Amino acid sequence: MAEVSLDELKKLVVENCVLKIKPEEIGEGTPLFGPGSVGLDSLDALQLTVAIEQQFGIVINDAEVARQALQSLGALRRWLAQQPGVGAK
Secondary structure (H helix, E strand, O other), X not given: OOOOOHHHHHHHHHHHOXXXXXXXXXXXXXXXXXXXXXXXXXXXXXXXXXXXXXXXXXXXXXXXXXXXXXXXHHHHHHHHHOOOOOOOO
């Protein structure tokens, strides 16, 4: 199973969300939502889940799973690494 790179996830966020900061300012542990975050909102969360489904073939249909997976790019990368078939598409 291929590991998803941080740069690949930054590109996914940049292409699918309206960022208030530059992609290079997003660290692996930078929160995506809430105080001190990159400033994403609920619409961005929806756009990201659709983009993840399209790019990786992984459906996030549980709100709690989405909350955990979309905390930061590092959390998303770790979550994707646990999903069967990621990188196979």
